[in-house]
Amino acid sequence: MNISVVIPYYNESSTLERTLNALANQTLSPSEIILVDSGSNDNSPLVIEEFIKERHAKNIILLTSGEMSPSSSINLGVEKSSSDLVAYVDCGLDIPLNWLESSLSLMEKSNADIISPQIYTVGKELIDKAFTSHTYGYDSYRPCLTGSLIKKILIEKVNYFLPNARASYDIDFIKKINIINAKRIINSKTVLQYFGTNYCRTFISGILKIAAYSENGWRVKGHIKPYFYITALLILLAGLYLEHGMTILISYFFVRGYFIPLSRSSRNIWKEFKLLLMLPIAGLAIDFSRIIGYLFIHKIVSLKWE
Numbered sequence: 001m002n003i004s005v006v007i008p009y010y011n012e013s014s015t016l017e018r019t020l021n022a023l024a025n026q027t028l029s030p031s032e033i034i035l036v037d038s039g040s041n042d043n044s045p046l047v048i049e050e051f052i053k054e055r056h057a058k059n060i061i062l063l064t065s066g067e068m069s070p071s072s073s074i075n076l077g078v079e080k081s082s083s084d085l086v087a088y089v090d091c092g093l094d095i096p097l098n099w100l101e102s103s104l105s106l107m108e109k110s111n112a113d114i115i116s117p118q119i120y121t122v123g124k125e126l127i128d129k130a131f132t133s134h135t136y137g138y139d140s141y142r143p144c145l146t147g148s149l150i151k152k153i154l155i156e157k158v159n160y161f162l163p164n165a166r167a168s169y170d171i172d173f174i175k176k177i178n179i180i181n182a183k184r185i186i187n188s189k190t191v192l193q194y195f196g197t198n199y200c201r202t203f204i205s206g207i208l209k210i211a212a213y214s215e216n217g218w219r220v221k222g223h224i225k226p227y228f229y230i231t232a233l234l235i236l237l238a239g240l241y242l243e244h245g246m247t248i249l250i251s252y253f254f255v256r257g258y259f260i261p262l263s264r265s266s267r268n269i270w271k272e273f274k275l276l277l278m279l280p281i282a283g284l285a286i287d288f289s290r291i292i293g294y295l296f297i298h299k300i301v302s303l304k305w306e
Contacts (some may be wrong), residue, residue: 002031003085003100003149005075008070010038012091015195019091024055028101030087032058034077039067069168071161080153086155090146093119094193102190103149113154113182117190119144123198129275130282131199131206131233137264138275143186145170154182162220167213172220207280207289214293226294233291256283 005023009016023033035048045062052060063133064074078086085107087100096102103115121136124130132138155161158176162169177184200206217226239248257280262269269275292298 001085001104002083003087003104004081004083005030005033005087005089006036006081007033007091008036008038008073008077009040009044009088009091011040011044013040013042013044013047015087015092016044017051018195019093019095020051021046021060022097025097027098027101028104030100031059031083032081034081035060036068036073036077037063037064038070038073054194055279062249069164069166071165072267075160075163078152078160081152084152085149086152087145092195093146093149096190099147099190100142100149103187106185106187107149110185111183112185113151114177114184115149116143116145117147117188117192118142118186120191120193121198121250122204124196126274126278127206127282128197128199128201129272130278131286133261133265133269133275133279134201134283134286137266138261138272139266140264141191144192147190147192153201162216165216165219168216168220168223171223171265171302174210175220175222191264200214203285207285208298210289211293211298214290215296215299217294229287229290229294256280
């Protein structure tokens with residue numbers, strides 16, 4: 001069965017060749033590889049064109065439609081695809097060479113509508129490890145939407161991915177397919193991993209990234225996290241006013257600073273003493289960032305994450 005691979009990219013000149021090599025060497029070759037430029041201002045298109053020339057890769061299609069969000073780029077790639085199956089993946093990930101073959105085999109055996117891989121996250125430097133512990137989990141495996149093999153008819157049935165979104169479109173998509181009881185299987189034998197930095201290199205970049213990612217939370221149908229955060233903020237302020245601040249702060253320190261990241265991470269996190277000390281600070285930064293994003297403060301003051 002034919003498979004179209006869709007890859008959105010933005011300024012990925014340093015990772016594109018590695019991604020393309022992984023796709024070119026798949027044990028099951030895709031019928032077409034659709035790369036959608038989301039408005040790059042580096043030499044990413046030149047890297048692709050050079051790869052096509054050197055490999056005589058006639059199955060690579062390059063789409064350029066100006067500046068776009070990742071979700072809109074994926075939608076464009078899906079719309080232009082000619083196969084019944086679509087495999088969507090991001091740049092910057094180490095892709096197993098049996099990714100497509102393993103996914104298709106499991107889909108045919110289970111008659112699933114979507115096969116999703118797992119992603120392994122650990123982090124590179126201390127700050128990256130701390131943010132990764134709170135978001136994905138340190139030294140952890142978890143299902144992810146990127147890398148999924150999806151029946152195109154399913155994407156059309158749920159009206160594609162949430163448009164004009166930098167993030168949260170994966171949460172929205174999963175919620176939509178769950179509503180219609182689509183069959184999703186997690187392929188534990190296929191594991192993706194980031195090349196280098198898993199989340200962010202500095203606190204500032206992490207704060208701005210999370211703020212930008214959070215702004216679309218309100219658009220995800222049935223997503224309660226924005227309401228939870230705003231409610232929690234009001235409770236915190238009320239608690240401080242009613243002189244219960246110390247109790248609330250101590251509870252927050254242990255729950256947000258340790259319980260949440262430790263529950264998402266492997267036991268190996270206990271071996272990282274400096275990381276354990278950093279966790280409460282990273283947790284506070286993440287929550288602060290999400291409130292900024294949910295209230296669109298980063299847009300008001302013209303903050304931008306790259």
